[in-house]
Amino acid sequence: MVRIRHLHFGYSRRALQLENLSLDLLPGRIYGLLGKNGAGKSTLLKNIVGLAFPQAGTCDVNGHPAARRRPATLQDLFFLPEDVKAPAATAHELAASTGAFYPRFDHGAYTAYLAELDVPPAVRLDKLSFGQQKKALIAFALATNTGLLVLDEPTNGLDIPSKAQFRKLVARALGDERCVVISTHQVRDLDSLIDTVLVLHQRRIVLNHTIDELAEQLAFGSLAPGADATGVLYHEASVRGQQVIRPNEAGAFSRVDLEVLFNALTTPQSAVAAYLATHRHEPVF
Numbered sequence: 001m002v003r004i005r006h007l008h009f010g011y012s013r014r015a016l017q018l019e020n021l022s023l024d025l026l027p028g029r030i031y032g033l034l035g036k037n038g039a040g041k042s043t044l045l046k047n048i049v050g051l052a053f054p055q056a057g058t059c060d061v062n063g064h065p066a067a068r069r070r071p072a073t074l075q076d077l078f079f080l081p082e083d084v085k086a087p088a089a090t091a092h093e094l095a096a097s098t099g100a101f102y103p104r105f106d107h108g109a110y111t112a113y114l115a116e117l118d119v120p121p122a123v124r125l126d127k128l129s130f131g132q133q134k135k136a137l138i139a140f141a142l143a144t145n146t147g148l149l150v151l152d153e154p155t156n157g158l159d160i161p162s163k164a165q166f167r168k169l170v171a172r173a174l175g176d177e178r179c180v181v182i183s184t185h186q187v188r189d190l191d192s193l194i195d196t197v198l199v200l201h202q203r204r205i206v207l208n209h210t211i212d213e214l215a216e217q218l219a220f221g222s223l224a225p226g227a228d229a230t231g232v233l234y235h236e237a238s239v240r241g242q243q244v245i246r247p248n249e250a251g252a253f254s255r256v257d258l259e260v261l262f263n264a265l266t267t268p269q270s271a272v273a274a275y276l277a278t279h280r281h282e283p284v285f
């Protein structure tokens, strides 16, 4: 669905935000794009949806350069930017005007999503709170039924019940044909939603693994004070004690702790990154 090869991008010639980045995004997957503030998550998403143009390399959506913004490509992708700006229209008016652009727009599902997210359908969107506006546009985004759905920090501004609702609706809206990419710097917001983790760090994708692959290769746990730390790849102190990542040599299942994993991958000379790199056949681009 999305094929990126050797992509270089910078807002100025002197400083690159993305460097020699290659990545495939496949249908039927929910990707979580994680990165620190300023890592370049929005920049990568803008390249994917054709709003920013690579300086070198390629970024294709369904076999065509994203930057060409062909109508057929645009009809099959929806991008929800981080700073949403709702139009001066009600949720229903938005569907009547803009929904028609998307051939598979589902009016019934849209009404149901609005109700589930508690968004009043007959009030002008620009008169609603930021969180309500965001929820209305999330409902719209899901209802478009586009093959590619790109959501930039969708949970920013959502209250705790809405974040849970959001995870439920996205999980339900995914089909075999749909590819969803969600960026966040609030890792816990995507817990138990995403099936593939992408980590963008120092201008590159340093992790592209499914949750199952991670659970197979790494063991997440805690370490009692004074316990033997031999073989530990990463440890950090937390209110729950020492959180550790070890190689999963016993083949036991542990829940992938995205926050600890993210911290482990973004430390200098990450032992976890080195371990994963030597225990997986990475695709050669």
Ligand SMILES: Nc1ncnc2c1ncn2[C@@H]1O[C@H](COP(=O)(O)OP(=O)(O)OP(=O)(O)O)[C@@H](O)[C@H]1O
Pocket (backbone or CB within 6 Å): 011, 017, 035, 036, 037, 038, 039, 040, 041, 042, 043, 044, 082, 184, 185
């Ligand atoms: N339009 C722009 N012109 C120049 N520099 C930009 C522009 N947009 C972003 N940048 C710079 O590019 C870098 C990456 O920004 P980007 O918004 O992609 O990061 P991010 O990972 O999405 O961050 P956050 O989590 O804070 O939203 C930052 O250093 C930012 O200052």
